[in-house]
Amino acid sequence: MNTLRTVFPTLFGNKLQLAFRRSASQTPIEKTHWDAIIIGGGHNGLVSAAYLAKKGAKVLVLERRKVLGGAAVTEELIPGFQFSRASYVQSLLRPQIVKELKLSKHGYSVLARNPSSFTPLSDGKKYLFLSPDVEFCKEQISKFSIEDAMRYPQYLHWLSKLCRLVEPFFDEAPYDALYNDISSLSLAERWSSSRAGFHLLRESLSSRKEMTEFFELLFSNSSKMLKRWFHSEPLLSTLATDSVIGTMAGPDTPGTGYVLLHHVLGGDWSYVKGGMGSLSESLASVAIEAGAVIQTDTPVKSILVDEIQRKVKGVETLDGQSILGRCVLSNADPKRTFLTLCPKGSLPDNFVSKIQNLDFRSPVFKINVALKKLPHFRCFPKRQTFEGEPTTLAAGPEHKGTIHLGSDNLDMIEKAYKDCSAHHRPSAVPIVEMTIPSAIDPTLAPRGQAVAGLFVQYVPYNAPWEDVNFKKAFVDRVFSMVEDYAPGFIESIIGYDALSPKDLERVFGLTEGNIFHGSMSLDQLYSLRPAAGYSRYRTPISGLYLCGSGAHPGGGVSGAPGRNCSKVVLRDLKRNAEGASLQMALSFWRR
Template identity: 50%
Template sequence: MIKRLRKRVRDLEIQQEIKRLQQRIRDLELKGEMRKAETESSTVVWDEGDDEEQHPFHCHPPRFYEPSQPKECLSEDNPQFEEDEIDYDEDECLFSDPSGGDFSYDSPPVFDNYSDEEEYTMVLDGATSANGSRILSVVISTEVATDCDGLTTSGVENYNVGLEAPLMPSIIDEVALKNKKWDALVIGGGHNGLTAAAYLAQSGLSVAVLERRHLIGGAAVTEELIPGFKFSRCSYLQSFLRPSIIRDLELHRHGLKLLKRSPSSFTPCLDGRYLLLGPDADLNRSEISKFSERDAEAYPRYENQLEKFCRFMDPLIDSSPPEAHQGVSSFNSRLKHKLQKSEFWAHCLHQSVSMGQQGLVDFMDLLLSPASKVLNNWFESDVLKATLATDAVIGTTTSAHTPGSGYVLLHHVMGGTDGHRGIWSYVEGGMGSVSQAIGKAAKEAGVTIVTDAEVSKLMIADSDTVTGVILADGTEVRSSVVLSNATAHKTFMELVPENVLPEDFSRAIKNVDYSSATTKINLAVDKLPQFRGCNIGSPDAGPQHMGTIHIGSESIEEIESACQDARNGLPSRGPVIEMTIPSVLDKTISPPGKHVINLFVQFTPYKPNDGCWEDTAYRESFAQRCFKLIDEYAPGFSSSVIGYDMLAPPDLERIIGLTGGNIFHGAMGLDSLFLMRPVKGWSNYRTPLRGLYLCGSGAHPGGGVMGAPGRNAARVVIDDIKG
């Protein structure tokens, strides 16, 4: 009698667990549909044709099999193979791969490890998709195993779903997540959040990263939105990533492969002339001399000066700002803080002395002057000045005539590739490979990364101490420390409960400039653009296709005119476009003979006066405006477009989480840098709430895929925890 009662209890427990799993499946299906809607609403346009297999959201659901034969005998063709498919709606997609492609299985799902009172595993062995997803397995601990006539388990104690899939949603046992108090939680799995997590875990802390979307990376992601074409959906070039981070986290060992571009810049003119620039000094001299011998002589000196300024900036980027002391602490802590500040300023003084008075004057001139003034003092050729001026305005709402725009000019030559200053590179597999490499390093260090885990609120105790987070589904996750990789506005205005922050701090956060005039268009094309004056008719990639192609940038006046349209509330009639074609060097992101093209477009106001970005016709009209402008330089370009994905400023905010659509997590003006970022008095990653830190691009040193905010914030946290 007692045995039968125990069995009945175990059966009831199993039924409850099955219901919970079924609800989890329904949640995942709903999230899959939400992702589908998210992608469609951001405008993904392509000619799907009649083949259902081409739809990136079509997939076959995994099936659960009851083995009556040994594992090696299992196959759908085996007449003794018993199959039990779960119920599913054919219009839905269970465990879908939202970034493209059906699943294919090297062998059908099977249950492994069959024996009494052990755990068994349901394995999707060799599950792969077009984007390289790997394995899905479910491990279930049991007290009673199965017989060979069917799966009959009792006493389910726990289950865990394991996933090794670069671009697929992960599933984690929520019980394990919420029942553990973590040393640190990181909100947002962007590259800075992952970097912070990796350094924290390497120091011995238990760390979990909570990512709202179905994949990690934030703005540094690769998504296959059109079958066979993998887009670097937001960020599209690598240069900023700090060499020390690449070295510390061994990112090359984790799959990071940089593809250097040479030439790195191509500016076509409507009259058929063009300007190529790159790391080859002889090429630069030859190309610039076509427009001005004087400029050809001056250009090496200009580059040398910028490199000298960058060397001055390097220690500032890699350090936490010497902020005034905050909060109550011990005497030893205050003394250590003072020594760190003294060391920082002493180093700056040494650097300043080594630069000399004239060097410092030139540096201040660059920081405070409009980029147009700086470039006019150096050069006379319109096309050269315009090519360089695009670096000063990219991602901003300002023109090259705006005071302080010279700093952004410096910001975009601050990085490098493999020790070569100012060299931008493509990343094999797209920019998502940067995030994946950092994610692998983090997981190797012990970090738990959870996708589909949106944080809705921070938990606050005693009015000023963070104790964890609440997820969108109500799950509470406890932690001693929380680092936010979200924007400062998202963190403090949405995640922090009301009436917790000091009023002056809240006011300053509300006044951070998140204005944006940036739109990203990702295209799949069936051939390379053929630019006037180049080797037209050749299907092969030439030097004009290797680097950044500047469209609509023949003079600074053209850039100013485009910017003025945006100031008047209109998308630019003559947009400034930076085109890149990564598939000329990266053969992993497009089908043979076809290519991926990125268009970084300016200037597009967040709320245009003549329409709205939610209007499909309005979006299509602007996209065609860009394509027709490219047609003027590369006839027939529009006809090569297979499909495209378009992200206007509201899309960048809604999908990627960039407040206002600003790619830098806030403006990069001189009033928003260093000791002023994100706001005055709080530049060292700490916040007015104990246990809460910023680790994203909204903190020092700012935007770009560099990882420095994440690494610097982690160091501050480690110092605070371990003293």
Template identity: 50%
Template sequence: MQGCTMHCSINYQWISRRAYSKLPRQLKLKYDAVIVGGGHNGLVAAAYLQRSGVKTVVLERRHLIGGAAVTEEIIPGFKFSRASYLLSLLRPQIYNDLDLKKHGLKVYYRNPHSFTPILEDNGQRPRSLILGLDMAENQRQIAKFSEKDAKAYPEYEEFMNRLVDAIDPLLDAAPVDTTSIAQGTLFQRLKSLQTLRPIVKAGITLGSQIPKYYEVLTAPISKVLDQWFESEPLKCTLATDAVIGAMASPATPGSGYVLLHHVMGELEGRKGSWGYVEGGMGMVSNAIAKSAVAAGAEIYTDMLVEQILVDSSGKATGVVLEDGTEVLSKMVLSNATPHHTYLKLTPREKLPEDFLTRISQFDAKSPVTKINVAVDRLPNFLSIPNASDGKPLPHHQCSIHLNSERMQLLNEAFEDACRGVPSSRPMIELCIPSALDPTIAPPGCHVISLFTQYTPYNLCDGRQWNEKEKNLYADTVFDWIEKYAPGFKSSVIGRDILTPPDLERIFGLSGGNIFHGSMSLDQLYFGRPIPHFSNYSSPIRGLYLCGSGAHPGGGVMGAAGRNAALVAVQNLKRSVF
């Protein structure tokens, strides 16, 4: 068997400690636009602003850019996509406009993309379900569990893809400005009505099927899947996309949209494709940053913004750094979460009380604990044993769904967390990016990403997420992996455990929520982050929200950054700050 060749050379190539550019730069004290936070959306916004002639600076509090889309070498020789770990949702227009391929973005496509091994309770040989781009092969796989479901699956895919086609245009534009329609001048009302076009187009695309699609968006995903299929492994595999990153179970109303959010991706024209980024997710952020810098934007790390400056007229005029330095600007775009932007960075007295109340009620609960693992060999699953040479097989490149034999397991795991208890049988999505990308681990070794649910932010009985509690939960996760792939635990070289409080502390994700806030129906489109402020604006003139807490939400998509930048530029040209 091929073994792991360890080496300890650490290659920190991502970014200099202060300025991200080919030549050292000095932070100026005045710009047209200041962007708070160097997450991927903030970097996208910077690129579009600068390309529009708006002199822009990005200020990132950490030592590296990317927000949750970062690569970190926590264990020598192993490069982890420490938070986000897959690419698909990045908007095609952004990919092309910013010429990200030229700036170093390389993606390894996954096919097949989903592997669900089954723990059999009747002593029979372990089975598994593998899904990919080959529909005939998908049907053969599904037929192992249900001939009826195998026949229904192509129709289900066609049905869901039609909904994706309808919603897709809504992602690339600001939501309808309901305030202007209701209260604006005649000109503003007529102009705002033009933003209804994507909604009208979506309605035309869905046609007479609108009631069925409405049910997909509003009903529990379990109800929707029960109407299509009878096989529990298939339903549970599909249901994981409806609850991933969400404090929700398949029985939660509205979970269907989260599923849709995860199947609407596209990579280089390949619809529904998901991939691993060469060098880890930090290379996505780096490519966007390089595009922004090439246009003239400035990006600085180790720059903690303490406060957004607001003048007596209620207009944003810049920011104050931790050391007291004031950086002035015509406008400020915040890539931070809605909670952090409005409840911590913006002077409270400058915001209406009802706005503050609504923002404080913005749901940012998270069920996620991310565990990054370095191993000296590939997991060896009972259902598909490894090759004798130890090299990756097709199923190793997939999202591997564990504890996904039936949807009730997800419901029970969710109920554990609702009681303040980490799930005793957690939902586990296991990915091995090094199965396709040889640059992130020493030869023979591998990087494993474990995206696990459900873990509460606050534990019951007053307990805290200390090292003991974190390791107890991680041990539970590893024990379950061991059942599917005996020998896994003995292959572990090291691990990095990130509970919801860790995700909040390290990456600035309020509540540990990877989407900056729940993707529930009441917090989408018109309501993201709150009604009347869904078009990236705020009660402070010149202050915009450009992160995942704004429309269209989370994922490494870039849409919120691009849309916010275009709205800000339009207002700047009209001198509406």
């Protein structure tokens, strides 16, 4: 077990990482009664830990892996190559978290991507770049449609207005009409839940057109909404990828309009300098500085519950330690939290039924690749190389953003989805989001070499991934697909790490490999996430909270569930402390 208590920097693998040592005077964690025990050291758990510790709570974080960060990790899978092994880009992290926790002072830094998107077509000749520079985008889009190029700035303005409607809901616990004890909510809680509603009401009165379009987008499919704006490919398909990423759905599936909106809420996507693990390290640094204790390599076996009072007591670790605490926050997904960690019989039957029937289908297969050189795409002529290294291509605009492969048009994406969903097999022609972060962050790979991430859809969870030959055949199919766009790619591979949905479940604890801790469909959002009556981070067990992506507002590296949950926990801890003081006073006077 590694206890993260005292932090100091050390140079490791061309990357400044946090190293941790155990304080000799530290009290054993099992002999301390904690205010809050957090299950899982993913980014949301670390956000909660930081906020709670900064308010003086005695906080313990228990992470099952030796590596801290959950899915937001940087790992040296191949010597000299640092990979963002699971999540790989950032834009959704709430700006309040960056400011309030002063993350930049703890090493957090982002690297802008310009161009942000590159879609080469399978003919090997045409391509589309998109960028934060609107004029550059208009120039690129005009290669396919001058009319679409002129409409693109209007589309961005329209999206930004819709984002303003939904964004206030991200930063508060949802209003939940079925919450079992609304009368117990403090005035501050009632106001915070109503504030977003008042915002929506005000906007509906002042901009009825936008409100109508907002609700239409929520319930519509992305292809329908995008076709109202544009007519040309690959612009349509490039924009549509944001509506299906990580989702077992195609552009024609109702509800993908909201997924599109969710993925543009944070603005431009960027790389985290040093990989996604640097974000987790920064959060851990804040939490530890505030007094939190973080222990890695410590799987939690079960949540301890007083079943008579239906109240949490603490946790039991896999090695048999019982650790007591006033409350427990689970950063694990809802199915793992309630169906695996909670004792049988400790939860109401109707609640268990709701959790059992949550949609956790995942289409994701992730491949991390170490490359001898940057790939050269057929649609570009040979360009400048590094001086003295004539075989090594210099990084170009095509290497800096997200590279969309197999996405020439909307039909290709829809066909890949239906091929998987209808036949319960990996798509014959999958869609691939390829990123090469070392093109911008040279600390991730040796000079002249590269790290690449391939985020692949669509694959079913129940395919025979345990069969080494089956899994390798799919990986080879993906590599062959990349080779079609960038000849020489396969020859340049030094090594790779392939993660099927079952691997994502095994390594990162993501049930069915779902990166969002459950589908982002409309029946699993806002006051329905994870279940009606329990969307305010509290659960049927008093003192047990859900702080991960399975809670509102859902998946992505936003930190919003962790921040929102910590506010609820702090209110409850204060209320309980005040209640205990009152009970002590009453007991004294009765004597």
